[in-house]
Amino acid sequence: METWHGLPGLARWSALGLAALIVIWVGYGFFFGEESTTYRTQTAVRGDIEQTVTALGSLQPKEYVDVGAQVSGQLENVSFEIGDEVTKGDLLAEIDAKVYETEVAGARARLLDLQSQLAGAQAELVLAQRQYNRNRDLAKIDAVSRDELDMSETQVKTIGAQIGSIQAQIEQQKATVEGGEANLGYTKIYAPIDGTVTAQVALQGQTLNANQTAPTILTISDLTTMTVEAQVAEADVGKLHAGMPVYFTTLGQSDKRWESTVRQVLPTPEVVNEVVLYTVLVDIANPDGLLMKDMTAQVFFLLGRAQDVVIVPVSAIKETADGKSIVMVMTDGGPRPREVEVGLRNRISAEIKSGLKEGETVVTGTVSADSGASSGRTRPGFL
Secondary structure (H helix, E strand, O other): OHHHHHOOHHHHHHHHHHHHHHHHHHHHHHHHOOEEEEEEEEEOEEEEEEEEEEEEEEEEEEEEEEEEOOOOEEEEEEOOOOOOEEOOOOEEEEEOOHHHHHHHHHHHHHHHHHHHHHHHHHHHHHHHHHHHHHHHHHHOOOOOOHHHHHHHHHHHHHHHHHHHHHHHHHHHHHHHHHHHHHHHHHOEEEOOOOEEEEEEOOOOOOEEOOOOOOOEEEEEEEEEEEEEEEEEEHHHHOOOOOOOEEEEEEOOOOOOOEEEEEEEEOOOOEEEOOEEEEEEEEEEEOOOOOOOOOOEEEEEEEEEEEEEEEEEEHHHOEEOOOOOEEEEEEEOOEEEEEEEEEEEEOOOEEEEEEOOOOOOEEEEEEEEEEOOOOOOOOOOOOO
């Protein structure tokens, strides 16, 4: 201690500073000396990239018919079930026809009666015409009175008018018969198109009432051509147009891609939970029947495609304040910034048109990790 106090002041202060530096150095080494920076990197590769708008949709038959009843009555027979194949003209169902058969029989009988009345009136007209002709000849020699001649003439005209009335009634009754026969024919319901029965609404024995609306019995769908009804967000629908390429996958076959083009963007949106969605229609041939009604489809509308280009993750690209695109390229001396020209990009990858070569390694981020794996401290991410 005497030696310490015997040292000059400057020497004492130098010794104290050196001791403090030693303490700081030891403490830093204890807490931070083993910490190092690890870069997340990925190699630039050559491949294909697509820029798309994605949406969910459902598959529906492009052509289908709700087959209904045009007359009321009890459904006596339904010949097909869901899943059955039908051909245009096949008898699908029958409605009890007794009432309509009776109406047609009555209408036909009334028509025959009117036709008989017409024949009788025509015969009377022939007789009245002959009587009038005789009276007219006799009137020339004053063999009959003028009144008798007028009466015979009136008789001819009266019977002629009756014939006209009967003929009008006959035409009206013919229409009644035709209407009754049509209703009788409607009791047999035939397939309007080739297809598959995809729904059955009415069951055998059920009473149908067609007075206000035609009740549906079966739905027949042509499953050889399907339509994807995709729901596209308001922000993306402006990028789509008829004829643009599109492909989709289904939940059951996510590895199979069906390719087609947009048929139509419907102008009327659907609002779901205050989200505006537009329906986009995409037709696809279905010759093997793998696509079924109401299947869920993941739809990709192709905005752009580049093949055999240099690709990096989008996380490797940073934008500068002046709008330039920068990537950090790994070198022997560590990561170095490099300006690149970016082409197509999606949520995962981006095309590099110039500034980077295939095989070069780019930094996608940094992680500070404790080599002893004891403290768990991390540093902020790269850029």
